[in-house]
Amino acid sequence: xxxxxxxxxxxxxxxxxxxxxxxxxxxxxxxxxxxxxxxxxxxxxxxxxxxxxxxxxxxxxxxxxxxxxxxxxxxxxxxxxxxxxxxxxxxxxxxxxxxxxxxxxxxxxxxxxxxxxxxxxxxxxxxxxxxxxxxxxxxxxxxxxxxxxxxxxxxxxxxxxxxxxxxxxxxxxxxxxxxxxxxxxxxxxxxxxxxxxxxxxxxxxxxxxxxxxxxxxxxxxxxxxxxxxxxxxxxxxxxxxxxxxxxxxxxxxxxxxxx
Amino acid sequence: xxxxxxxxxxxxxxxxxxxxxxxxxxxxxxxxxxxxxxxxxxxxxxxxxxxxxxxxxxxxxxxxxxxxxxxxxxxxxxxxxxxxxxxxxxxxxxxxxxxxxxxxxxxxxxxxxxxxxxxxxxxxxxxxxxxxxxxxxxxxxxxxxxxxxxxxxxxxxxxxxxxxxxxxxxxxxxxxxxxxxxxxxxxxxxxxxxxxxxxxxxxxxxxxxxxxxxxxxxxxxxxxxxxxxxxxxxxxxxxxxxxxxxxxxxxxxxxxxxxxxxxxxxxxxxxxxxxxxxxxxx
Numbered sequence: 258x259x260x261x262x263x264x265x266x267x268x269x270x271x272x273x274x275x276x277x278x279x280x281x282x283x284x285x286x287x288x289x290x291x292x293x294x295x296x297x298x299x300x301x302x303x304x305x306x307x308x309x310x311x312x313x314x315x316x317x318x319x320x321x322x323x324x325x326x327x328x329x330x331x332x333x334x335x336x337x338x339x340x341x342x343x344x345x346x347x348x349x350x351x352x353x354x355x356x357x358x359x360x361x362x363x364x365x366x367x368x369x370x371x372x373x374x375x376x377x378x379x380x381x382x383x384x385x386x387x388x389x390x391x392x393x394x395x396x397x398x399x400x401x402x403x404x405x406x407x408x409x410x411x412x413x414x415x416x417x418x419x420x421x422x423x424x425x426x427x428x429x430x431x432x433x434x435x436x437x438x439x440x441x442x443x444x445x446x447x448x449x450x451x452x453x454x455x456x457x458x459x460x461x462x463x464x465x466x467x468x469x470x471x472x473x474x475x476x477x478x479x480x481x482x483x484x485x486x487x488x489x490x491x492x493x494x495x496x497x498x499x500x501x502x503x504x505x506x507x508x509x510x511x512x513x514x515x516x
Numbered sequence: 517x518x519x520x521x522x523x524x525x526x527x528x529x530x531x532x533x534x535x536x537x538x539x540x541x542x543x544x545x546x547x548x549x550x551x552x553x554x555x556x557x558x559x560x561x562x563x564x565x566x567x568x569x570x571x572x573x574x575x576x577x578x579x580x581x582x583x584x585x586x587x588x589x590x591x592x593x594x595x596x597x598x599x600x601x602x603x604x605x606x607x608x609x610x611x612x613x614x615x616x617x618x619x620x621x622x623x624x625x626x627x628x629x630x631x632x633x634x635x636x637x638x639x640x641x642x643x644x645x646x647x648x649x650x651x652x653x654x655x656x657x658x659x660x661x662x663x664x665x666x667x668x669x670x671x672x673x674x675x676x677x678x679x680x681x682x683x684x685x686x687x688x689x690x691x692x693x694x695x696x697x698x699x700x701x702x703x704x705x706x707x708x709x710x711x712x713x714x715x716x717x718x719x720x721x722x723x724x725x726x727x728x729x730x731x732x733x734x735x736x737x738x739x740x741x742x743x744x745x746x747x748x749x750x751x752x753x754x755x756x757x758x759x760x761x762x763x764x765x766x767x768x769x770x771x772x773x774x775x776x777x778x779x780x781x782x783x784x785x786x787x788x789x790x791x792x793x794x795x796x797x798x
Contacts, residue, residue, distance in 0.1 A: 293641070380624035387584050387618040388638045388686075389610045395641075 276471045279397065283467065286391070286398040296399040304365050304400070304466075305407035311360050312411045313418050319352055320344060320419030324426035328433075338433055341441035344423035349446065349454040353416040355502050358461035361408060362494035366469040369400055370490030373473025374483040382474065397470045401463065408462025409455060416454060449513045457505050464501050468494050535562045536595070537694055537726045538583055543592030543602075545578060545774075552578050554774040556592070560694070563765065565720055566728045567737045569796070570771035576730040577621070579771075580696045583728070584618050585609035597693065617687030621699040623679040625671040625686070631658070632667045635685045643690070657685045661715050677708030684715050688723070695719060697729045701736045713739045714755050721745040721762075722753065734797065741766035741782040770796070 327343040373396060376382050385392050420442055427433040469490045476486040538560035545553040552575045560566045568576045581587040582594055585601050594602045597615050604612065625634050636654040639645050645653075658664045661681045671679055680700055687695055697716060701709035713736050719725045721744050731737055744758040758766075768785040770778035770793055778788055786797070 291642075375627075379622065379627075380620040381626055383581070383586050384618070384620055384624040384626070386586060386606075387613060387616070387620075389613045389642050390638075391606070391610075 272471075272475075275475065276467070279393065279471050279474070280467050282393045283397045283401045283470075286394040287402065291394060293395050293399060296395060297402055300399040300403035301407060304361075304403040305410060308361060308364050308407070308411055309414070311364055312357050312415045315356050315360050316348075316353065316415030316418035317422040319356055319415075320348055320422030321426045323347055323352070323419070324423035325430060328427070328431040337431055338437050339441050339445075340427050340431060340433055341420075341423065341438040342445035344427075345420050345442040346445055346450060348416050348419040348423070350450050351502075351506075353412050353419060353454060354457035354461060355498060357408065357412040357415045357458060358465060358498040358502070359495055361404070361411070361462065361465050362469075362491055362498060365404065366465050366490045366494040367487050369466065369469035370473040370476075371483055371487045373470060374476030374486040377474060377476045378479050378482060392474070397467075397474075400466050400470060404462040404466030405459060406462070408458040408465070412454065412458035449509075449515075452513055453506070453509050456509060457502060460501055460505050461498050464497050465494050468497055533562065536560065537562050537597055538566075538728065539593070539595040540579070540582075541593040541595075543579075543582060543589045543594060545575075545582065545587065545589050552774050553582075553589070556771075556774065556776060558769055558776065558779065560726055560728055561765075562693075562726050563720070563724050564726055565716075565740060565766040566769060567741060567766060568728065568730045568769045568771060569732060569734070569737060571732065571796075574771040575774040576732075576771055577698050580618065580698050580728065580730055583696060584613060584616055614690070615692050616694050616696065617690070617692040618696040619680070619683045619687050619698060619700045621702060623671070623683035625679055625682060627671055629671075630667070631663070631669050631671070631674070631682055634671065634682060635689050637686060638690045653689060654685075657689045658682075660688075660718070661685050662711075675708070677704050677711060680704065680712050681715060684712070684719070688719060688725070691723075693724075693726060695725050695727045697727060697731070699731055699733075700729070701731060701733050706735065709733065709736055710739065712736075713743075714745075716740055717743050717755055718745040718753060722747060737768070738782055738786075741768070 324340055324344050327340050328337055331337045331340055331343070373382075382392050385395060424435065424438050427438045428435055472486050472490040472493065476482045478485070536559045540556050540558050543553055543556045544551075556575070556579060558566065568579065570576050578587060582589050583596055583601070585604065585606070589602050592602065593600060596612055599612050601609060601612055626637065629637065632651075632654050633640065635657055636650045639650040639653060640647075655664060655667065658667055661684060663678060663681055663685065666674060666678060666682075671682070674682065684700070700716070701712050704712065716727060716729065717740055720727055729737065729740060742758050742763055743755050744762045745753055745755050747753050763783075764781050767779065767781055769776055770785070772792060778785060778790060778793055785793070788794070
């Protein structure tokens with residue numbers, strides 16, 4: 258029993274160490290040559306543009322559901338007209354970044370883990386190294402950059418679409434005047450909220466992609482191993498998104514909000 | 517560059533006939549409790565072929581991976597083209613790999629790239645060679661292995677034998693002086709395997725590439741050892757039975773549990789009295 262715990266702890270420590278090494282190597286790869294620019298452009302397209310539909314749909318329906326639910330609760334206090342405040346605050350500070358992050362885990366994280374995992378088990382990673390290419394620079398750096406910069410862009414789009422969805426429900430189901438809705442959307446927003454909504458997705462995008470790359474590059478055990486790596490990337494990525502969201506929220510509350 | 521005892525630089529030594537291009541000196545490697553290489557020592561001479569035979573798990577592929585630096589030995593010394601690779605970092609190994617080509621089991625072609633992009637990968641990505649020149653070299657190499665018409669296909673559209681040959685083309689495109697073949701013919705039918713063997717022979721004899729061939733396919737091992745390539749005046753290439761002198765340039769190594777149990781030419785290997793080798797040959 259103790260031996261199993263000991264072995265599990267060592268394994269966990271090794272995973273963390275390898276993850277840190279990979280992240281450090283990726284960081285170095287961003288600032289030193291060679292830079293594979295066409296791979297970076299390709300990943301921005303695949304991760305950014307490719308995830309647009311799923312993020313748009315998620316944002317829209319989340320905003321609509323949020324407005325609908327909030328309307329019911331606000332009615333108890335006769336505060337239906339301020340539904341816009343709840344929708345915008347929730348979308349921008351919390352739901353936009355987290356849901357866009359979770360969608361990226363599902364779409365991008367799983368894809369990266371499966372792709373890199375397949376490359377590992379078919380010796381393509383070794384072939385890259387034998388051909389003189391550093392797999393971290395060629396495969397990890399472009400994905401990390403794309404995840405880091407595209408997650409905020411996708412989150413902003415998700416926020417706007419969510420608020421728009423909220424307006425659709427507010428206007429046609431809750432019968433709140435459009436002017437009232439839009440003014441309450443902006444009135445309740447502080448600059449700190451916007452910062453929180455902008456900083457979070459940078460962190461989440463970075464975490465999602467680095468975890469997926471780490472899991473993918475550590476794949477072993479043939480095609481079955483690729484399946485396991487894909488599942489692990491989604492599970493670990495999802496938990497990491499929720500956990501990181503909490504910690505970033507705490508840090509930002511203590512740092513950027515007036516006390 | 518450092519001078520040797522006789523005043524020559526490593527580059528000058530390597531340029532001479534009979535120069536050692538790969539040297540393994542008492543190399544050992546274990547994965548946890550499993551010892552893969554116990555005490556492996558051998559030397560590959562320039563322009564020669566070393567054929568490493570052995571059962572699955574005997575450490576054949578591991579030896580190749582140590583040469584390229586994909587694995588690090590626990591002990592021992594490994595020299596490749598005058599550089600001691602067992603002490604180099606991943607970054608420093610990149611320079612050594614510019615003169616080393618490796619053909620992996622199943623080819624390990626990049627799925628998302630075309631045959632052209634696979635073959636020219638190193639030249640496109642890792643050199644400053646002009647694109648037109650790279651394209652010319654890719655076409656030349658694919659012509660050499662007889663797959664010029666497949667240049668724009670994806671690897672998934674090729675047969676197993678074609679994939680292995682494209683892998684050879686990819687490894688030879690940047691003109692390395694040493695090629696390492698890891699089970700290049702395993703899983704192929706005899707006719708297709710012979711086409712791959714012919715490529716190895718042509719590269720060795722016409723391009724003067726030193727090679728280490730890891731396999732457990734005896735038929736292919738003996739075929740490569742006992743044949744040579746010649747080129748007619750009109751440029752036609754023939755693969756013909758090797759002269760005795762040429763045969764001696766192909767040396768067999770038999771591995772068992774990470775140890776060399778035989779080293780010698782094809783005839784000596786065939787006539788070995790060792791029980792294990794006899795069983796292997798049967």
